[in-house]
C-alpha cells in the first residue's frame with residue numbers, strides 16, 4: 001500500500017496582517033500546526049519569496065495577491081481572505097493555477113453597519129467639528145448645523161449584507177431609508193428602492209456607500225455626483241477607496257457643499273501601522289477619518305478567523321469548495337472509499353471519460369465521484385477503493401487538461 005498525501009503538520013500555512021488568534025486556534029485544533037504568523041502585509045517582492053513552498057495563505061485587505069505572486073506560488077492550494085472584499089486577489093490568476101479562494105461574506109457586516117450608524121449620528125450633530133474645536137480650546141455651544149437623525153433621509157448605495165442591516169438600524173432612529181442598487185432587491189423594513197443613483201443623490205440628507213470594488217464602481221462618486229447632492233449633505237464611505245474620486249470629495253468639503261463626511265477606506269492605504277497616512281482629507285474638522293476599521297471588532301475578527309480557517313481546513317480535509325469565490329462549488333459528504341483524490345482541470349469535453357477509462361485500465365474501483373464545473377474549470381472529487389492511491393494520483397496527473405491533482409487521504 002502506498003499513499004502520498006501530505007501529513008497535516010507538513011502543510012505550510014502563512015498568515016499575514018495580524019489575523020485573529022481564532023484563525024490559528026481553529027487550524028491547530030484540526031491538526032494543522034505548521035503556521036507562520038505575521039502581523040503585517042508584505043510588499044510584492046518579499047511576498048514572492050515568502051510564498052514559495054506555502055500551501056495555504058491567509059490575508060486581509062492589504063495584501064496584494066497578484067498574477068506575479070501566484071506565478072511564484074509553487075505549492076499554493078488555497079487562499080483565505082479573512083474579510084469580505086476579494087479585490088486584492090487576482091481571482092482569475094488563482095483560478096488558472098487551480099488555487100481556490102475563500103472569504104468571509106457575512107462575519108463583519110454588522111460591525112460596519114454599527115460604525116456607519118454611529119457616524120451618521122455624530123455627523124448630523126456636527127460633533128467631529130465641535131470636538132476638534134474644543135480640543136483647541138474653542139467653546140462652540142450652538143445649535144447651528146445640528147440636527148436630529150429622526151425624519152431625515154438616508155440614501156444607501158449598494159443594498160447588500162451591510163446596506164440592508166444599516167437600513168434596519170437607521171429606521172429605528174426614525175430615518176427614512178432609500179437605496180439604489182443595480183439589482184432589484186427585496187426591501188427590508190420600510191425602505192424604498194429608487195430607480196436611479198441621481199434620484200438618490202438629490203433626495204438624501206445622508207449618503208452612504210456599500211458597493212464592492214469592481215470595474216462598475218470605480219470612481220462612481222465624483223464631481224458630478226457631489227454636485228447633485230443636497231446642499232449640506234453628509235457623505236460616508238466604508239466600502240472601498242477606489243469608488244470615490246478623493247480629490248472631488250476634498251473639493252466638495254472645501255466648498256461646504258458637504259456638511260461632513262466619514263471615510264474609512266482610501267484609494268491608497270498604508271501597508272502597516274508604521275507607515276504615515278497621507279490624504280487630501282487630512283485637516284478637515286468635519287470629517288471622521290478611520291484607518292479601514294469598519295470590520296475591525298473583536299466579535300467580527302474572531303468569527304472571521306473561525307469561518308475562513310474552517311473553510312481552509314475543510315477544503316484540505318475533504319475537498320469541499322462550498323462558498324469559494326473563484327471556483328466551482330462542491331459540498332462533499334464525509335470521505336467514503338479508501339482514498340479520496342481531487343482533480344482540477346480545464347473545462348473541456350471528455351476529461352471525466354479519460355479519468356474513468358484510465359482508472360478502469362488499472363483496476364482502480366471508483367466508490368463515488370463528484371463533478372462541478374464552471375465556464376473555465378472542472379473540479380472532480382473521486383473516492384476510490386484501491387491499495388495503490390499513488391498510482392491513481394499518477395494517472396490523474398497524466399490526464400490532458402490537468403491543472404492540479406491531489407490525494408487527500
Ligand SMILES: NC(=O)C1=CN([C@@H]2O[C@H](COP(=O)(O)OP(=O)(O)OC[C@H]3O[C@@H](n4cnc5c(N)ncnc54)[C@H](O)[C@@H]3O)[C@@H](O)[C@H]2O)C=CC1
Nearest residue numbers: 084085158159160161162181182210211212238239294295
Ligand atoms: N470598511 C470595511 O472594513 C469593510 C468594507 N467592506 C466593503 O463593503 C462592500 C459591501 O459589502 P456587503 O454589503 O457585504 O456586500 P454585498 O455583496 O452583500 O452587497 C453589495 C451590494 O452592492 C450592489 N452593487 C454592486 N455594484 C453596484 C453599483 N454599481 N451600484 C449600486 N449597487 C451596486 C450589489 O448588487 C449588492 O447588493 C464589500 O465589497 C467591501 O468592499 C466590507 C466589510 C468591511
Ligand SMILES: O=C(O)CCC(=O)C(=O)O
Nearest residue numbers: 060061083084085295296
Ligand atoms: O478587516 C480588513 O482587513 C478588511 C475589511 C474589509 O474591508 C472587508 O471585509 O472587505
